[in-house]
Amino acid sequence: MATTETAPGKHPDWVAHATGDAFGKITDAPVGFGHMKRKEDARFIRGLGNYTDDVRLPGMVHGALLRSPYAHAKIVSIDTSAALAHPKVAAVVIAKDLETLGLAWMPTISYDTQAVLAGDKVRFHLQEVAFVIATDAYAAQDALQLIEVEYDVLPAIVNARKALDPDAPLIRDDKVGQTDNLASPEWEAGDKAQCDRVFAEADTVAVRDLLYPRCHPSPMETCGMVADMNPETGQLNIYNGNQAPHAHRTVYAQVAGLPEQNIRILCNDIGGGFGNKVPVYPGYVCAIAGSIVAGAPVKWIEDRSENLVTTGFARDYNMHAELCSKGGKITGLRVNTLADHGAFDSTAQPTKFPAGFFHIVTGSYDLDGAHCAVKAVYTNKAPGGVAYRCSFRITEAIYCIERMVDALAMEMNVDPIELRMKSFIRPEQFPYETATGWTYDSGDYHKTMKLAMEMADYEGLRREQEEKIANGEIMGIGVTFFTEGVGAGPRRHMDILGLAMNDGAELRVHPSGKAVVSISAQSQGQGHETTFAQIVAEELGISPNEIMVRHGDTDKTPYGLGTYGSRSTPVSGGAVAVVSRKVRDKARAFAAVMLETRPEDLAWEKGRWYVKGDPERGASIESIAEYAYGPNPLPEGLEGGLDANAVYDPPNLTYPYGAYISVVDIDPGTGKVTLRRFIAVDDCGVKINPMVVEGQIHGGLAEGVGIALMELISFDEQGNCLNASFMDYLLPTALECPEWECGETVTPCPHHPIGAKGVGESACNGSPPCITNAVIDGLYRAKGIKHMDMPCNPARVWAAMTGNAQPAQ
Amino acid sequence: MLVSMTINGQEHSHDVEPRLLLVHYIRENAELHGTHWGCDTSNCGICVVLMDGEPIKSCTTLAAMADGHEIITVEGLEAADGTLDPIQQGFHEMHGLHCGFCTPGMMVTGRWLIDKHPNPTQMTDHEIRDAISGGLCRCTGYNNIVKAIRWAAAYEADAAGRS
Numbered sequence: 001m002a003t004t005e006t007a008p009g010k011h012p013d014w015v016a017h018a019t020g021d022a023f024g025k026i027t028d029a030p031v032g033f034g035h036m037k038r039k040e041d042a043r044f045i046r047g048l049g050n051y052t053d054d055v056r057l058p059g060m061v062h063g064a065l066l067r068s069p070y071a072h073a074k075i076v077s078i079d080t081s082a083a084l085a086h087p088k089v090a091a092v093v094i095a096k097d098l099e100t101l102g103l104a105w106m107p108t109i110s111y112d113t114q115a116v117l118a119g120d121k122v123r124f125h126l127q128e129v130a131f132v133i134a135t136d137a138y139a140a141q142d143a144l145q146l147i148e149v150e151y152d153v154l155p156a157i158v159n160a161r162k163a164l165d166p167d168a169p170l171i172r173d174d175k176v177g178q179t180d181n182l183a184s185p186e187w188e189a190g191d192k193a194q195c196d197r198v199f200a201e202a203d204t205v206a207v208r209d210l211l212y213p214r215c216h217p218s219p220m221e222t223c224g225m226v227a228d229m230n231p232e233t234g235q236l237n238i239y240n241g242n243q244a245p246h247a248h249r250t251v252y253a254q255v256a257g258l259p260e261q262n263i264r265i266l267c268n269d270i271g272g273g274f275g276n277k278v279p280v281y282p283g284y285v286c287a288i289a290g291s292i293v294a295g296a297p298v299k300w301i302e303d304r305s306e307n308l309v310t311t312g313f314a315r316d317y318n319m320h321a322e323l324c325s326k327g328g329k330i331t332g333l334r335v336n337t338l339a340d341h342g343a344f345d346s347t348a349q350p351t352k353f354p355a356g357f358f359h360i361v362t363g364s365y366d367l368d369g370a371h372c373a374v375k376a377v378y379t380n381k382a383p384g385g386v387a388y389r390c391s392f393r394i395t396e397a398i399y400c401i402e403r404m405v406d407a408l409a410m411e412m413n414v415d416p417i418e419l420r421m422k423s424f425i426r427p428e429q430f431p432y433e434t435a436t437g438w439t440y441d442s443g444d445y446h447k448t449m450k451l452a453m454e455m456a457d458y459e460g461l462r463r464e465q466e467e468k469i470a471n472g473e474i475m476g477i478g479v480t481f482f483t484e485g486v487g488a489g490p491r492r493h494m495d496i497l498g499l500a501m502n503d504g505a506e507l508r509v510h511p512s513g514k515a516v517v518s519i520s521a522q523s524q525g526q527g528h529e530t531t532f533a534q535i536v537a538e539e540l541g542i543s544p545n546e547i548m549v550r551h552g553d554t555d556k557t558p559y560g561l562g563t564y565g566s567r568s569t570p571v572s573g574g575a576v577a578v579v580s581r582k583v584r585d586k587a588r589a590f591a592a593v594m595l596e597t598r599p600e601d602l603a604w605e606k607g608r609w610y611v612k613g614d615p616e617r618g619a620s621i622e623s624i625a626e627y628a629y630g631p632n633p634l635p636e637g638l639e640g641g642l643d644a645n646a647v648y649d650p651p652n653l654t655y656p657y658g659a660y661i662s663v664v665d666i667d668p669g670t671g672k673v674t675l676r677r678f679i680a681v682d683d684c685g686v687k688i689n690p691m692v693v694e695g696q697i698h699g700g701l702a703e704g705v706g707i708a709l710m711e712l713i714s715f716d717e718q719g720n721c722l723n724a725s726f727m728d729y730l731l732p733t734a735l736e737c738p739e740w741e742c743g744e745t746v747t748p749c750p751h752h753p754i755g756a757k758g759v760g761e762s763a764c765n766g767s768p769p770c771i772t773n774a775v776i777d778g779l780y781r782a783k784g785i786k787h788m789d790m791p792c793n794p795a796r797v798w799a800a801m802t803g804n805a806q807p808a809q
Numbered sequence: 810m811l812v813s814m815t816i817n818g819q820e821h822s823h824d825v826e827p828r829l830l831l832v833h834y835i836r837e838n839a840e841l842h843g844t845h846w847g848c849d850t851s852n853c854g855i856c857v858v859l860m861d862g863e864p865i866k867s868c869t870t871l872a873a874m875a876d877g878h879e880i881i882t883v884e885g886l887e888a889a890d891g892t893l894d895p896i897q898q899g900f901h902e903m904h905g906l907h908c909g910f911c912t913p914g915m916m917v918t919g920r921w922l923i924d925k926h927p928n929p930t931q932m933t934d935h936e937i938r939d940a941i942s943g944g945l946c947r948c949t950g951y952n953n954i955v956k957a958i959r960w961a962a963a964y965e966a967d968a969a970g971r972s
Contacts, residue, residue, distance in 0.1 A: 037901055044909030045897040047843015047883035051910065054842040137833075138826065220847050220855055220910045220947055271845070271910030272947050304848040525908025525948045695904050698950030726852030726945070734938035734951040 029545055031606065032538035035691045039545070040529040049269040052224045053301050055239045060226065061090055063290050063300035064140035065283055066130040066147050067310070068122035071158070071380040071719020072169065073151040075121055075129070082146040083132060088139035090294050092147065093131040093286060095119030103289050106255050108346035109279060109496055110354070112183075113174075114383060115344075116282045116289075121154070123171055123343035124382045125721045126309045131286040133294050137301075156380040156719035157181065159809060160318055160340035163377035171343055171378045183341045183376040189359035189436040190371035198332035198369035202324035206408040211789045211807040212396045214316040214340070214381070214713040215706075216308055216723075217388040218731060219524070221271020223311055224301035227287040231295050236263045240284060241270035243277045243522055244562025247499055249554050251280050256288060267552035273524035274703070275386040276312050278348050278564050305724040312348070313381075313713055314388030316340040317358075317396040318807075323404040325412060330423035332369045333435075335361055335400060339376035339385070347376075347385030348564070349392055350494040350501060356393030357485050359436040363401035364445050364483045364657060365423040370435035380719040389703055389764035391486045391565035402480040402769035407787070410780060415462075416479050416773070417453065421446060424481070438485060440655045441750050443683070448745045449481055452659035452681040455743050461663060469781050474666035476778025480770040482660075485653040486758040487570025496561065502649045503567075504558030505575035507536065507583050509642040511629040513622030514546040517579070520560020521572035522551055526760060527692045528568065532576050534688050535754065539580030540587075540621050541607025558645065566656070566758035569688065570749075575648035577753035582644035589635035590628050590642070591619040599635075654749045654757035658682040660770040666778050671798030673709055673775055675736065681743040682762050686755035697763045698740050704767025706732045708775075712791050712808050730793075814875045816841065817885030825872055831865075832856045834872035835882060843883040843913050847945070854944025857914035858882045864921050866943070883913035886920060895961040895968075896920045905957030907948030914944050919958040929962035 029036045043049055080092040095117040098104040105113045117128050130147050134140035157163050157171065163181040172178045199205065226239040236258055242248050245265040253260035270277065283300050290298040302311070318338040324331055337358065341347055349356045355374035362370045387393070405423075409416040424445040425432045432440045452458075461477050468475040491500035506518040517536050521528060528551060533544035550556055560572060584604065591609035592599040595617055602609045610618030619627075628642040663677040680697055687693045710730035714722045723729040748755030768790060775792045779785035779800060788800035789807050799805055812829075813822040816839050823838045835844050835858065846868055847855030856868040859881040886894040896919045899905065906912040922940040923929045937955045946954065 038904065040909075041901040041906060044906055044912050045883075045893070045900050045916065046887060047841070047913050049843075049909045051845070053836075053846070138828070218947065220853060220908070220945060221845070222847075270908060272908045274947065304850070304853075525906075525910075527907065691904050695907060695949060695953060698952050699907065699948045700950070702950035703947065725850045726848045727850050731853075731945050731947070733942040733945060734955065735942045737938075737951050739934065739955075740950060740952050 029543065031541055031543050033534055033688050036530060036534060036544065036689055038527050038530045039533065040527065051221055051269050051271050052226065052239055052241050055226045057226060057228055057297040060297040060299055061133050061135055061294055062137040062140045063131055063133050063287055063298050064144055065128050065286065065306070066132065066144045067126040068118065068129050070122055070151055070153050071125040071156040072154040072171070073122050074154065075118060076150040076152050078130065079148040080130065083143040086134070086139065086143045086146060088135045089132060089143045090135065091133045091290065093117065093289060093293060098289060101289055101292065102257060103255065103285055106280065106285055108344055108383070110345045110347050110349060112345035114282070114346060116285045120174060124380055125719050126306065128282040131290060133290045133298055158379055158381060158715040158717065158719050160338050160377050160379055163379050171380060181378040183345045183378045184354045186373050186375040187354045188371065188373040191369065191435070192371045195332055195334055195369035195371035199322070199324050199334065201326060202331060203326050204408065204412050205322055205324040206404060206411045207322050208404060208407050208787055210319040210321055210400060210403055211809065212315040212317045212319070212399050213790055213808045214313050215388060215711040216313050216713050216729065217274035217276035217386065218308065218729065219272030219274055219276050222302045222304060222307040223277060223281055223283065225284045225287045226297055226299045227291040228297035229288070229291040234262050236288065238263065238265045238288070239268065240265060241267050241277060243273045243524060243564050245522055245552065245554050246520055246559045247496065247561055248280060250499065251497065252288065255285060265554045267522055270524040275314060275348065275388045275390065275564055277524065278386055279312050279346055281311055304726065308729050309721040309724050310382050312384035312386035313342070314384065314386055314390070315396055319400050321400050321404050323408045325408055328422055330365050330405065330408065330419065331367060333362055333367055333401065335372040337372065337374040339374055340379050340381065341376045341385050342379055342381040342383040344383035345376070346383040348387055350488055350496055352493060353392065356387070357391060358393040358397045360394055360438055360485050361397035361400050362434045362436055363398065364425060364481050366425045366429065367435050372436065381715060387565060389700055389761045391484055391761055392488065394484050395765045398482040398765045399769045402482065403772065406773045406776065410786060417449065417458065420479070420481050421449060439652060440483065441652060442747050443655065443657055444745065444747055445481060445657065448657065448681050448683050449659040451743050451745060452661050452679050455681065455741060456661040456679045458661065465781065472668065474668050474778045474782040476664045476666065476774040478662040478664070478770045478772065478774025478777060480660045480766050480773065482766040483655055483657040484762055484765055485655055486566035486761065487650055487654045488565050488567055489653055490651060491649050499561060501561050502647050503560030503572040503575045504645065504647045505572065505579040506558050506645050507579045507643060509583060509621070509625045511626055513542065513625045515542055516548045516550055517576055518550040518557040519572050519576060520558055520562065521568040522563045524563065526563065526568060526696065531688045531692055535573055535576045536580050539577060540584060542621060566760045569756045570654045570752060570758040571648055571650055573756055574650060574753050575646050578648055579644050579646035582646060583642060586638065586642060586644065587621060587624045589638050590624045593633060593635050594619045594624065594627055651751050654685065654752055656682065656684040656757040656759055656762050658762050658766050660766045662770045662774045664771065664774040664778060666775065666797060671794040671801055673792050673797060675705060675738055675771060677741065678738055679741045680763060681745065682759060683745045683747050684759035684762065685747060685749045685752065685757035688756065693759050694742055696760050697742055700761060700763025701740055701767050702732050702737050703764045705737055705771065708768045708771035708790055708792055709736065710791050710793050714808060810873060812872050812876045814878055814880055816880045817882060827873055829872045830868055831870040831872045831875050832867035835867060841882050841884050845910055845913060854914045855911055857918055857944065859917050859921060864918050881917065883916060886916060894920065895964045896923070896958070899957040899961035899964065903953045903957040903960050905949060905953045911944055911946045915941055915946065915954055918944060919961065922958065923962050923965065930966045932959065932962060
């Protein structure tokens with residue numbers, strides 16, 4: 001349960017209402033894995049969630065940010081006097097005020113620095129320039145209008161391919177030694193010489209320039225914070241829905257120079273994240289600085305334009321890709337990528353991987369050679385590069401390989417599924433070492449692909465398509481088969497800002513046999529309060545209704561890196577399974593004393609230890625808990641009580657995969673694409689709660705529909721963002737989404753404690769190339785069009801149909 | 810200016826700025842936080858409430874425009890004795906919510922649809938999807954929201970049949 005006692009201003013019945021026990025029917029929950037309705041629903045369906053904007057503190061004031069109307073301009077002067085004279089304004093903060101606090105610049109999660117408030121110049125449209133604090137939110141907005149800023153406008157760079165031109169203006173003149181707009185030098189993976197040999201021997205080569213355009217995660221709740229610095233005690237309480245509360249606390253300690261133990265982050269409920277709530281944003285630092293300056297709690301809630309234009313964008317990858325075949329099978333892949341990081345490099349990646357896990361780009365195929373190289377540039381666009389429902393650039397990688405397989409099938413004139421089937425890694429090849437250095441743990445790709453074909457009636461669809469195309473209609477069928485690497489990650493390889501990517505869990509079984517499990521993962525709607533209780537239930541035989549899952553409060557939960565990159569179940573879920581087993585082992589020692597036998601003579605069945613060969617003699621977990629806290633003799637070497645801690649360090653990533661097939665109809669008169677069917681067969685290993693897994697897949701598919709068909713963050717030549725509201729940044733509604741057709745295969749992960757692989761992002765990885773492949777399949781068969789970039793909106797499809805396809809930038 | 814309205818059967822009256830938005834009146838003056846805010850431009854439907862029985866977007870309605878009217882928010886769905894409205898139960902039964910942020914707007918829209926539809930158990934998928942298409946949800950992919958509304962309609966028909 002999210003922290004309830006720190007939910008000021010809530011309905012007095014809030015605590016009583018906010019338990020799953022409010023529902024009679026939830027008592028039929030399984031004691032362990034299986035379909036179970038969610039415990040956390042009780043407060044949400046009553047309107048009793050506690051999101052950041054619901055926090056009210058005594059004396060709280062409101063902040064608002066003045067933002068730059070230019071993408072690139074020198075700041076000549078800032079005059080805040082009129083704003084300060086506003087009767088409701090408490091303070092106005094600009095860069096030079098932050099300098100005195102040492103807060104003018106902050107580190108990004110990629111070891112770059114970012115201006116909290118621009119002092120020298122602005123480097124992207126709507127960059128933060130001044131922070132106003134007023135007694136109400138409307139007055140704060142009024143006061144923004146009273147600040148006068150004089151700018152000296154500079155030429156802007158908005159096209160990554162022009163950022164390294166010799167005459168390009170230097171964006172990061174704040175960085176010592178920076179003489180061009182290179183953000184990250186070329187990083188590569190794979191054996192280039194071997195790859196070249198494979199291409200030299202190939203029968204067929206497909207070449208495409210692919211743009212995965214800039215898009216935005218757009219959670220329905222925008223970002224915001226209430227910062228409450230107590231000047232007497234030096235305690236800083238931060239109410240902020242973010243995906244990694246412990247890492248954020250460490251960052252604030254570093255940025256603000258505050259003692260880490262005096263900072264408490266309370267996430268409470270979060271209205272969606274999807275990667276957007278991973279970074280630390282300037283508004284957060286301003287709220288904290290504002291609370292220090294004003295001596296009062298400061299609330300800052302961004303509006304939708306601020307969220308879309310300035311917070312963590314995703315993708316913006318220009319990929320030049322070549323895929324080759326020999327003897328009817330895919331043999332080699334070569335990719336050169338230019339990444340657009342915007343004005344500050346705040347891409348979210350583990351330290352050793354500047355291009356994230358993009359080198360998983362060989363996909364599900366057994367290749368003889370592969371090589372990929374990625375370099376990144378600065379542009380006058382907002383920073384970000386977050387993983388929008390994605391594990392560190394895997395979405396871009398899957399798009400690249402899956403578009404290229406279709407392109408190669410087109411060149412070879414073979415069916416795209418046939419080419420995939422011939423090229424898949426075979427079941428007996430696992431564990432499989434890829435040409436770029438990943439070790440896939442398990443899989444049976446052919447089985448999953450065949451199931452998708454059966455569910456779709458693939459051959460029937462192809463016959464229907466042939467008839468329709470002959471009839472002048474345009475119907476497309478899209479296919480993808482993806483392999484993801486999620487659950488970052490092993491500490492020997494993976495850290496963010498020097499913090500190993502592990503997660504902690506603490507489990508206390510109380511004397512009554514009821515339990516609290518505290519986790520470092522942070523739900524943004526994933527249902528952790530239910531599924532993590534189910535893991536404990538599965539391991540200990542306690543009803544999930546009697547297990548409280550505590551998260552979202554750094555004072556009350558163990559350290560860990562949070563929820564993104566589908567890592568909750570693979571990492572935090574591993575921690576919860578391990579800590580449950582530690583408690584089970586401890587319970588065994590107690591049971592041996594209780595039953596007057598040796599621990600090794602006991603066997604476990606769900607919920608009790610019993611004497612081998614005499615199953616009547618046993619002790620339930622409840623009776624063991626009662627004993628462990630009671631005035632009873634202890635097992636040798638053990639202390640009283642029934643609790644444990646664990647930090648889980650995953651030995652490898654997990655590799656969920658899936659086969660997707662989609663069917664689209666394209667209006668030949670308008671270019672409008674209608675997604676008629678979507679078949680998704682996922683293999684995420686063992687499922688804790690199939691209902692929640694399916695819900696995750698549905699959500700990811702819908703976001704994929706948005707990315708493939710409508711979502712785009714674009715700019716004019718001056719660097720103005722053209723998609724500053726939901727009128728211009730389109731998200732799919734219920735009408736654009738078909739009824740999802742889901743199937744499953746189950747291949748347990750061999751190295752995960754419960755065999756699970758993580759699923760939150762699979763569907764959002766697999767669906768954009770699947771839908772794009774469907775559109776291009778239709779356009780190719782009807783019109784001979786071989787390529788277009790996303791989004792496949794009517795105007796762009798129309799341009800492609802008439803031979804004028806352009807990258808969306 | 811003085812603005813008065815009924816919210817979930819209770820009278821509210823406050824002296825407010827003429828420019829105050831209804832969503833802020835509900836959240837700040839009436840102190841009902843279940844209605845959320847999402848976009849400023851009437852596109853996301855997060856802030857939907859019922860005014861005189863019809864769904865409206867409270868982020869683009871002035872509090873003054875609701876003067877003298879009757880508002881129902883998510884907090885008004887539950888009966889006084891704590892019994893859930895079938896639409897609330899349906900969202901729980903069918904996993905029609907993840908993060909819960911769009912849920913209040915979706916539920917009051919669903920409630921309105923069932924109330925106004927001449928034959929709720931016969932609603933087509935398209936009718937339900939069309940009704941909720943003024944709202945955005947990033948988590949659920951909509952399938953289960955459609956099912957949740959259908960569950961509530963079926964439950965009510967069943968309950969009516971029993972009584």
